[in-house]
Amino acid sequence: MNTDERFMAIALDEARSAAALGEVPIGAVLVCDGEVIARAHNLRESAADPTAHAELIAVREAAVRLGRWRLSGCILYVTLEPCPMCAGALVNARIDRLVYGAPDPKAGAVGTLMDLSADARLNHRYEVTSGVLEEECAGLLTQFFRELRAARAAGSAPGPDEGQEETG
Amino acid sequence: MNTDERFMAIALDEARSAAALGEVPIGAVLVCDGEVIARAHNLRESAADPTAHAELIAVREAAVRLGRWRLSGCILYVTLEPCPMCAGALVNARIDRLVYGAPDPKAGAVGTLMDLSADARLNHRYEVTSGVLEEECAGLLTQFFRELRAARAAGSAPGPDEGQEETG
Numbered sequence: 324m325n326t327d328e329r330f331m332a333i334a335l336d337e338a339r340s341a342a343a344l345g346e347v348p349i350g351a352v353l354v355c356d357g358e359v360i361a362r363a364h365n366l367r368e369s370a371a372d373p374t375a376h377a378e379l380i381a382v383r384e385a386a387v388r389l390g391r392w393r394l395s396g397c398i399l400y401v402t403l404e405p406c407p408m409c410a411g412a413l414v415n416a417r418i419d420r421l422v423y424g425a426p427d428p429k430a431g432a433v434g435t436l437m438d439l440s441a442d443a444r445l446n447h448r449y450e451v452t453s454g455v456l457e458e459e460c461a462g463l464l465t466q467f468f469r470e471l472r473a474a475r476a477a478g479s480a481p482g483p484d485e486g487q488e489e490t491g
Numbered sequence: 492m493n494t495d496e497r498f499m500a501i502a503l504d505e506a507r508s509a510a511a512l513g514e515v516p517i518g519a520v521l522v523c524d525g526e527v528i529a530r531a532h533n534l535r536e537s538a539a540d541p542t543a544h545a546e547l548i549a550v551r552e553a554a555v556r557l558g559r560w561r562l563s564g565c566i567l568y569v570t571l572e573p574c575p576m577c578a579g580a581l582v583n584a585r586i587d588r589l590v591y592g593a594p595d596p597k598a599g600a601v602g603t604l605m606d607l608s609a610d611a612r613l614n615h616r617y618e619v620t621s622g623v624l625e626e627e628c629a630g631l632l633t634q635f636f637r638e639l640r641a642a643r644a645a646g647s648a649p650g651p652d653e654g655q656e657e658t659g
Binding site for chain 2: 367368370371372373374375376379382383386387389390391392393394406407408409410411412414415416417429430432436437439442444445446
């Protein structure tokens with residue numbers, strides 16, 4: 324495993340923690356100077372908070388820990404391509420680099436539907452690497468929604484809605 | 492004053508609270524069924540948190556208060572046009588409507604640089620009304636940055652950076 328894969332493996336562990344709570348399995352890790360500063364997973368249902376995406380929680384925790392809102396020198400690893408909210412938060416945080424696993428055809432805002440990482444009109448741009456451990460990242464989501472469908476077919480329907488809710 | 496102006500006046504009070512802390516004066520109010528559920532102001536510097544925009548704080552507080560992440564039936568009032576992060580958070584929250592005061596030529600994501608409120612590829616759209624108490628909303632920002640420049644010229648330089656930091 325190279326460095327990016329090692330950190331993405333931690334993000335995958337976070338995604339599994341989300342699944343264990345019945346949350347859509349998305350995980351994130353924020354790294355500064357080679358050190359993990361924050362790790363987080365999607366908590367939208369548990370926290371009843373529409374902003375509780377893995378990336379946003381990791382950014383907030385890292386800022387608190389570092390005592391500064393500018394996360395220059397930092398890299399965010401996340402299993403799924405960020406949505407507009409999270410991609411915009413990385414602009415606001417002046418992050419150096421984003422590494423993501425699987426693309427998000429429904430809400431991906433860093434290359435798929437739009438690219439907020441490279442909009443010259445905004446006051447910051449960040450480097451992007453995609454496709455790191457993509458199969459594992461996408462596989463966790465596929466498995467989660469397959470099990471959700473099966474549970475629903477069996478008459479129990481806990482957890483988030485399908486389809487439109489697969490957003491990171 | 493009509494209903495929108497009455498709620499925007501509360502958002503303006505919040506913006507003044509931000510200015511009193513040395514924060515860029517942006518305020519927000521979240522209204523559900525005609526009742527104020529949350530009010531907030533920009534706290535980026537005080538909280539050292541790049542996500543602590545008025546809108547995002549109001550959305551989170553409203554969700555906690557209502558015990559649900561879906562803010563359907565709710566309207567957000569904010570003095571400055573939201574940035575991509577905040578405009579995306581309103582999509583994620585499934586908000587009904589956004590009302591803002593002044594446009595933001597530097598980062599406005601609800602009509603100026605882009606329009607995340609009406610992107611048919613995303614899983615939610617919301618109604619937008621702009622220009623409500625626009626002069627007062629813009630005037631607070633102009634005055635704040637004028638005073639900041641004067642303080643800097645006098646040799647004291649507290650508060651946020653100018654220019655690229657005028658983002659809501």
